Amino acid sequence: xxxxxxxxxxxxxRAAATRALLPPSSSAPRVASAPFHSSAAQYAQxxxxxxxxxxxxxxxxxxxxxxxKKKPVDRVxxxxxxxxxxxxxxxxxxxxxxxxxxxxxxLSAETMSNPSLRGTIMGLPVxxxxxxxxxxxxxxxxxWSLFRRPSTVFRRSTYEMGRLIDQITGDVEGAQQGKxxxxxxxxxxxxxxxxxLLQAMTMAFIKKWVVITVPDARELVSGDTAYSxxxxxxxxxxxxxxxxxxxxxRVVKANQDVxxxxxxxxxxxxxxxxxxxxxxxxxxxxxxxxxxxxxPVFQALWTELNATKAAxxxxxxxxxxxxxxxxxDGLAHWMGESVYRAADYTTIHSHDLVFxxxxxxxxxxxxxxxxxxxxxxxxxxxxxxxxYSLEVGLDQLAARQEGVKPSSPEYPQPESYSDADPRVMDLxxxxxxxxxxLELQTLSGLTRDETRSYVTYFARSGLLREVVNDQLVGExxxxxxxxxxxxxxxxxxxxxxxxxxxATATA
Amino acid sequence: xxxxxxxxxxxxxxxxxxxxPLASPRKLAIHPRFRAAQSTTPxxxxxxxxxxxxxxxxxxxxxxxxxxxxxxxxxxxxIDRIMNKEKRCDGQPASPELEQGTPxxxxxxxxxxxxxxxxxxMQDQVKKNGGSRSFSTSARSRLPDVxxxxxxxxxxxxxxxxxxxxxxxxxxxxxxAERHSGLKFDxxxxxxxTKTLNFRxxxxxxxxxxxxxxxxxxxxxxxxxxxxxxxxxLRTSPAPQVNARRRxxxxxxxxxxxxxxxxxxxxxxxxxxxxxxxxxxxxxxGGGTAVQIPHPLTLRQRRRSAIKWIIDASDKRRDTHxxxxxxxxxxxxxxxRSGVWERRDQQHKLGIAGRxxxxxxxxxx
Numbered sequence: 001x002x003x004x005x006x007x008x009x010x011x012x013x014r015a016a017a018t019r020a021l022l023p024p025s026s027s028a029p030r031v032a033s034a035p036f037h038s039s040a041a042q043y044a045q046x047x048x049x050x051x052x053x054x055x056x057x058x059x060x061x062x063x064x065x066x067x068x069k070k071k072p073v074d075r076v077x078x079x080x081x082x083x084x085x086x087x088x089x090x091x092x093x094x095x096x097x098x099x100x101x102x103x104x105x106x107l108s109a110e111t112m113s114n115p116s117l118r119g120t121i122m123g124l125p126v127x128x129x130x131x132x133x134x135x136x137x138x139x140x141x142x143x144w145s146l147f148r149r150p151s152t153v154f155r156r157s158t159y160e161m162g163r164l165i166d167q168i169t170g171d172v173e174g175a176q177q178g179k180x181x182x183x184x185x186x187x188x189x190x191x192x193x194x195x196x197l198l199q200a201m202t203m204a205f206i207k208k209w210v211v212i213t214v215p216d217a218r219e220l221v222s223g224d225t226a227y228s229x230x231x232x233x234x235x236x237x238x239x240x241x242x243x244x245x246x247x248x249x250r251v252v253k254a255n256q257d258v259x260x261x262x263x264x265x266x267x268x269x270x271x272x273x274x275x276x277x278x279x280x281x282x283x284x285x286x287x288x289x290x291x292x293x294x295x296p297v298f299q300a301l302w303t304e305l306n307a308t309k310a311a312x313x314x315x316x317x318x319x320x321x322x323x324x325x326x327x328x329d330g331l332a333h334w335m336g337e338s339v340y341r342a343a344d345y346t347t348i349h350s351h352d353l354v355f356x357x358x359x360x361x362x363x364x365x366x367x368x369x370x371x372x373x374x375x376x377x378x379x380x381x382x383x384x385x386x387x388y389s390l391e392v393g394l395d396q397l398a399a400r401q402e403g404v405k406p407s408s409p410e411y412p413q414p415e416s417y418s419d420a421d422p423r424v425m426d427l428x429x430x431x432x433x434x435x436x437x438l439e440l441q442t443l444s445g446l447t448r449d450e451t452r453s454y455v456t457y458f459a460r461s462g463l464l465r466e467v468v469n470d471q472l473v474g475e476x477x478x479x480x481x482x483x484x485x486x487x488x489x490x491x492x493x494x495x496x497x498x499x500x501x502x503a504t505a506t507a
Numbered sequence: 508x509x510x511x512x513x514x515x516x517x518x519x520x521x522x523x524x525x526x527x528p529l530a531s532p533r534k535l536a537i538h539p540r541f542r543a544a545q546s547t548t549p550x551x552x553x554x555x556x557x558x559x560x561x562x563x564x565x566x567x568x569x570x571x572x573x574x575x576x577x578x579x580x581x582x583x584x585x586i587d588r589i590m591n592k593e594k595r596c597d598g599q600p601a602s603p604e605l606e607q608g609t610p611x612x613x614x615x616x617x618x619x620x621x622x623x624x625x626x627x628x629m630q631d632q633v634k635k636n637g638g639s640r641s642f643s644t645s646a647r648s649r650l651p652d653v654x655x656x657x658x659x660x661x662x663x664x665x666x667x668x669x670x671x672x673x674x675x676x677x678x679x680x681x682x683x684a685e686r687h688s689g690l691k692f693d694x695x696x697x698x699x700x701t702k703t704l705n706f707r708x709x710x711x712x713x714x715x716x717x718x719x720x721x722x723x724x725x726x727x728x729x730x731x732x733x734x735x736x737x738x739x740x741l742r743t744s745p746a747p748q749v750n751a752r753r754r755x756x757x758x759x760x761x762x763x764x765x766x767x768x769x770x771x772x773x774x775x776x777x778x779x780x781x782x783x784x785x786x787x788x789x790x791x792x793g794g795g796t797a798v799q800i801p802h803p804l805t806l807r808q809r810r811r812s813a814i815k816w817i818i819d820a821s822d823k824r825r826d827t828h829x830x831x832x833x834x835x836x837x838x839x840x841x842x843x844r845s846g847v848w849e850r851r852d853q854q855h856k857l858g859i860a861g862r863x864x865x866x867x868x869x870x871x872x
Binding site: 462 | 708709710711714735738739742743744745746762765766767768769825827828
């Protein structure tokens with residue numbers, strides 16, 4: 001392209017070009033106006049900034065593109081308050097997809113002490129399920145939701161308990177009639193301690209006993225419920241009104257029929273609202289309405305249930321009271337300091353809570369239940385604080401049961417400087433006198449026969465798709481640590497991998 | 508020379524199977540007629556070997572006084588076998604020709620008519636015969652038995668017939684028992700999957716894959732808990748109401764599904780798994796536009812994309828727990844309600860449209 005200016009022109013500076021190179025006389029825009037007026041300059045549009053950003057850059061400013069950060073949008077609203085807990089605590093007792101098992105026996109008055117049914121699976125009676133729910137016999141982590149209807153293995157221990165309950169009731173001839181049997185149920189994790197309690201409750205309901213349960217011992221000592229000192233006690237005792245009220249509601253819901261059939265037979269001057277001639281159910285309901293009187297109401301109910309004859313001055317004819325079943329799950333929580341604090345900020349020992357103390361006193365010697373019955377306290381392994389004093393106490397109990405005398409050197413004693421809780425040791429000492437001996441019942445794994453029927457139960461419910469033979473039963477029995485039923489359930493519940501196929505012959 | 512086709516490979520194989528169990532494996536493929544003639548020289552012999560002489564005895568050359576013929580009773584048994592036991596399909600006794608096989612070349616050399624109609628391959632070979640071969644056949648092995656076994660190994664027809672007979676012998680327990688005689692315990696059976704026998708697997712393949720895709724921050728055990736909960740919910744939720752347009756592939760009747768949760772899960776995932784992914788290939792048509800090309804996926808890849816879709820869809824649900832969200836999404840897929848099905852349809856639609864572009868794609872080795 002030919003340049004518009006010739007070389008000569010370029011080399012020789014022209015007048016216009018020189019003028020352009022010189023700095024302008026003023027930076028303000030030139031406005032055609034009279035020189036003595038400033039308004040035009042003031043009203044003029046501000047000069048546009050140059051587009052070149054390089055000149056506008058500050059020192060050490062980053063050159064990269066700046067994008068606005070997006071705020072993370074929370075898509076999902078948090079679930080409503082209490083929904084997660086409700087989901088955790090939900091108990092489902094039936095799976096409509098599972099197959100119905102034909103010919104399965106139910107636990108009943110006839111079958112509960114039938115030795116020929118040992119080792120079979122027995123269904124829980126359907127009409128007792130509401131009562132069992134009311135006493136919180138089912139726990140959320142147990143796999144009731146897998147099967148068509150809840151059922152349990154009728155183990156050797158179950159059969160023995162059925163016979164015992166029969167004897168205490170007096171249906172079967174025996175020396176046990178009207179006696180109190182006290183047991184602590186222990187065993188490794190998953191060995192069926194809680195289900196053992198459940199079976200006891202079912203049998204007690206069948207026999208029309210009164211069932212009083214503490215489904216979780218932890219709730220009483222973990223600082224979850226309100227507590228207040230009782231005046232005039234030394235050392236100071238503490239009452240837990242709300243927990244007592246909850247206990248009363250469980251008792252009323254579960255034993256409505258029995259309690260409604262029994263009338264008051266003792267004097268209760270402390271309870272003003274109680275009319276003469278009212279039933280025990282009415283008495284218990286007083287504590288539901290007002291938590292403040294819950295503890296006196298519970299004491300009154302307890303005296304009524306343990307009465308053997310009417311007090312003088314009560315007109316109604318005395319109705320004999322049924323035996324009682326008292327169960328507790330998670331004994332270890334009650335064998336130490338609670339998290340409650342006294343007025344001087346020292347921790348309160350759990351035996352100073354009257355609720356706890358009342359139930360623990362049932363273990364001590366003598367006829368602690370007036371009309372006989374069964375006291376079953378189970379330890380827990382899924383949620384239990386380690387408790388040295390309890391361990392020693394249980395060891396002593398076991399030694400005592402084997403015939404080791406307390407004076408002999410083999411009798412287990414707490415180690416020196418081990419800081420064993422003296423109150424716990426005293427409790428075990430008091431419960432091990434000659435009459436009304438506290439027993440220790442240790443649950444272990446299922447036998448092979450029981451395992452076989454349990455495995456068959458899974459297969460017949462449609463949850464296990466394998467041929468049940470000796471090999472399979474043996475394998476599952478070994479995998480579950482010798483038939484520990486909780487482990488067995490885990491092993492069987494897991495979807496089975498198809499076994500490696502064995503080649504038939506030359507391919 | 509035309510190739511030697513054996514008409515009666517079966518006979519050979521049968522003879523191999525009929526050997527007494529102690530016969531050396533070398534001998535197996537040789538017909539009994541030739542057995543006396545061969546083995547004049549042992550195959551391999553080390554001078555310092557520790558084999559005892561008693562074993563070597565049958566292999567030494569026989570003297571003139573030693574009778575090579577079988578005794579009378581053995582001969583009678585042999586004749587009986589030929590006449591009665593080894594009959595052809597039509598009931599006639601087997602002729603030696605049929606039994607021992609005749610080379611096709613011999614038949615052809617006798618029959619000129621057959622030469623005209625012989626297969627084209629053979630005709631070509633005859634035509635080529637004048638030229639030079641690519642391989643040499645001049646050196647003949649002095650070890651006929653090795654030659655034979657190689658032939659038996661290479662000839663697929665022999666192998667096939669052998670396998671047929673092997674299957675047949677399963678039904679003949681007598682023969683099996685004869686082979687395994689002298690064992691104290693059962694003859695060990697080699698399992699089919701020898702290579703993977705040492706793999707210890709606890710979970711189903713798909714279950715494991717799904718679990719690992721649920722996993723976050725490497726917390727596998729937590730993911731396994733979630734998976735267990737998902738399977739429990741599949742187990743306890745009511746049987747799916749099957750949408751006729753969106754069935755699960757090859758599923759048993761719906762009421763049976765919840766009882767086999769792993770199968771249920773597998774069917775759900777496999778039913779929404781896409782067959783291919785869409786590859787965006789640039790620079791095929793010029794101008795920088797990408798061309799969509801369907802690319803086939805393996806089973807695991809297909810499942811992976813289906814699982815990803817399901818988990819993505821479940822994230823938009825409002826249930827409290829992960830397990831509940833995923834389980835509900837899975838149930839929605841089973842009933843044909845889920846958006847995952849649309850996603851799959853969309854993918855397939857794109858793939859069908861992109862089929863035309865397959866020709867543009869560069870060939871991959």
